[in-house]
Amino acid sequence: MKKLLHGVLFATIYEIDRLHVGFGLPFSRQGVDDPIRTWKTLLYKVKGCCACDPKLMKFRLYTTIDLDKARVARTTVVDTPSNPKWSQSFRINCAHEVSDIIFTIKDENPVSATLIGRAYLSVSEVMNGSPVERWLRIVDEKHKTIHSRIHVKVQFFDVTRDPFWSKGIQTPQFGGVPFTFFNQRQGCKVSLYQDAHVANDFIPKFSLSENKFYEPQRCWEDIFEAIINAKYLIYIAGWSVYTKITLIRDPHRPKRSEFANLTLGEILKKKAEENNMRVLVLVWDDVTSKQWLHQLFGQSFGLMGTHDEDTIGYFTDSKVQCLRCPRVPAGGRSMIQGVESSTLFTHHQKTVVVDHENLSGKREIVSFVGGIDLCDGRYDTQEHSLFRTLNTVHVEDFHQPNFAGASVKKGGPREPWHDIHCRLEGPVAWDVLYNFEQRWKKQVGEQFLYSIDELDQRVTSPLDVASTEDDESWNVQIFRSIDSGSVVGFPLNPQKAAQCHLITDKASVIDRSIHDGYVNAIRRAKNFIYIENQYFIGSSYGWKPEDKDGSLPEEDVGALHLIPKELSLKIVSKIMAGERFSVYVVIPMWPEGVPESGVVQEILYYQRRTMEMMYTDIAEAIQLKQLNAHPRDYLSFFCLGNREILRSGEYIPEEKPEPDSNYIRAQLHRRFMIYVHAKMMIVDDEYIIIGSANINQRSMDGGRDTEIAMGAFQPQHISATHPAKGQIFGFRMALWYEHLREVHDSFMYPEKLECMQEINKIAEQNWKIYSDELFDQDLPSHLLRYPVEVTSFGHVTSLSEAEQFFPDTKACILGTKSKDPPIPSLLTT
Secondary structure (H helix, E strand, O other), X not given: OOEEEEEEEEEEEEEEEOOOEEOOEEOOHHXXXXXXXXXXXHHHHHHHHHHOOHHHHOOOEEEEEEEOOEEEEXXXXXXXOOOOEEEEEEEEEEEEEEXXXXXXXXXXXXXXXXXEEEEEEEHHHOOOOOOEEEEEEEEOOOOOEEEEEEEEEEEEEEHHHOOOOOOOOOOOOOOOOOXXXXXXXXXXXXXXXXXXXXXXXXXXXXXXHHHOEOOOOOHHHHHHHHHHOOOOEEEEEEOOEOOOOOOOOOOOOXXXXXXXXXXXXXXXXXXXXXXXXEEEEEEEOOHHHOHHHHHHHOOOOOOOOOOHHXXXXXXXXXXXXXXXXXXXXXXXXXXXXXXXXXXXOOEOOOEXXXXXXXXXXXXXEEEEEEOOOEOOOOOOOXXXXXXXXXXOOOOOOOOOOOOOOOOHHHOOOOOOEEOEEEEEEOHHHHHXXXXXXXXXXXXXXXXXXXXXXXXXXHOOOXXXXXXXOOOXXXXXXXXXXXXXXXXXXXXXXXXXXXXXXXXEEOOEEEEEHHHXXXXXXXXXXXXXXXXXXXXXXXXXXXXXXXXXXXXXXXXXXXXXXXXXXXXXXXXXXXXXXXXXOEEEEEOOOOOOOOOOOHHHHHHHHHHHHHHHHHHHHHHHHHHHHXXXXXXXXXXXXXXXXXXOOXXXXXXXXXXXXXXXXXXXHHHHHOEEEOEEOOEEEEEOOOEEEEEOOOEOHHHHOOOOOEEEEEEEEOOOOOOXXXXXXXXXXXXXXXXXXHHHOOOOHHHHOOOOHHHHHHHHHHHHHHHHHHHOOOOOOOOOOOEEEOOEEEOOOOOEEEOOOOOOEOOOOXXXXXXXXXXXXXXXXXXXX
16 A cells, blocks of 8 residues: 655665575576566676676676655665675655555666566555664565565654754754755855846835845846956856857946956956966867767757857967866766766856955955856846847847747847846855866866965955854855766765765765755745746656556656655645645746757656646645635746737848748747746745756756755744745745736735735736737736646646647647657656
């Protein structure tokens, strides 16, 4: 019988006794689960014997921990087949409805792995929280013994035993997320940014605590000032860094520097010429942009449009040290997995680290972290215009990758860009610096970096810049998704790695703290959660089967992170307790790219499966409590869009888009989505996570895309006794004003049904105006209902028979599964 295992599972795998294997095969014939793979393994081992190659003759055994079919942990690989020993412990966040905790023993091969056997521990034995230590018999696929046992210890702590469960941040002394590589830092300063720029007249004044008002900050202006005023170091890491962009573009704001009209590349070259200045740039090495591919196939690849080849070429023979950084797989990967890592996964962090003069005249480290790359297509304001900036700030920066052949010559709509970023000052800024140093040293060693001694001579120590006495100070913690293939300094010994709160998975050492930061914050939440993210896919182990479409079984999709399930379980727990809780999620209308393409459609398909799992959980709780409610009263998804009437003086394109194309239809209807690229979560207006990580397996895994994020709160502005009204509250209100252009009293209390219904009403009205064939005014505001229907049972369907496709396209809103050829789920999840 299945039971909900929601909380933390502590597990130790000690050893196996009397394991009988021959040529890497199970001792029992019934243990053979794949005859073709088994014969390949046999031939491989025989080849090793004939060649007397010890590497090929070795047995390389490891054990995984599976919650039914979801793998949640994996040991190192040992080569002592008769009595393998690990003594390896794991701390596992879980949110799984399962019948068994399964220990699966495998023999690793260069291409794949051979199943040796499995041992089962009934989940009912651990539900009371007592430790269970025993020898479990190992059986084959038909549950027949292979005459071996595995020694394990397991203890489960239910989420309700967590002292912070649903209680929020109870005191200013809250210590941050436990069991992470970076500790929380006190006495910091944080600036929050919405979009690359904020116009002067954007926002009404929102009242904060202590008679203060929220003042929006300007991201690219602040980054520009930080770079030009740096004296010793400028360290930049990006998915993309494009040298031709300009950071200062607003004609209504004064340009206070001779650098203002220069491109980013020109600024960095000039700064690198200054005495004692080190300008270091890390850009992801996109393998599809190689020049030899262009020469071989006669066309430009660069599928991701990162400009990495151009950026490297631009800085050649300059004093800027620019490094193209490949996504090198960590140890413990098969040959196929190694190729997958280097071709499918990216370096996705976006950081800028500089030295900066503080108010006392001393220099300190300042860092920027978030979702905005310093590249083309990112500059935007809260207007998110489609057509009206094509002859001004976007004349040299037209970005529209959703239409084939789009260009400024053919006119709009451009793709507007909504994003979130932050600036970190104080001790936490040094953690971002350390992350950059770890990555740089992995690629080229110590060369060009300032040493610790050199930094001590030039900038103030992190201990001396903390300002805990300030009522507006922040406590901030850095999280990452990264592995030992991308950084130096991770201990290879599993016990030492565990002491650093890192995960050892075969030969790879992983920092998965972004995922843990999200899970911890969701479990703490007591009233509401507000999310903006570029993707929303996960918890595939909880998806309902869909045999009719012939798609991958849920357990093979591999989007195993917990975030969607944690959100739905949080709502369910509140419903069962008779309390309100609201979750708002803003995502793009579709992932960037041609919406009918196989990759985009598959992502939308997995997104719909994720939504449906969550809504089904909520619907079942509503029915169980016999409430007169709908799942969307607790969880609502939104997207952003814009629609503009034609104004005199607008840019007139030289050419026309192709007839009967998405491009011409969008141009005639003068509408398009605003691309949501943000990666942010706000909890109860007291805690915020901002970073580069999407809500998908690629970003949360730790062994796939490399990511960085921060989690932060203001100790003097928590919601322990009354609603928090610090900077996080002001930031949320500013974001909602950007999206809604209205301020309602209900917005002060997002958890209340009145607020959820008001926002859904505005979003539905906007969707009607956006999707109608005719219109005679600008779209009043940008927030749109995500165009799906949710039944009272939690099923996700089309809004209507006539609304199965996104406006101006032939792209299915619910997505479709790619079958011919199939697309690797590693790419799309």
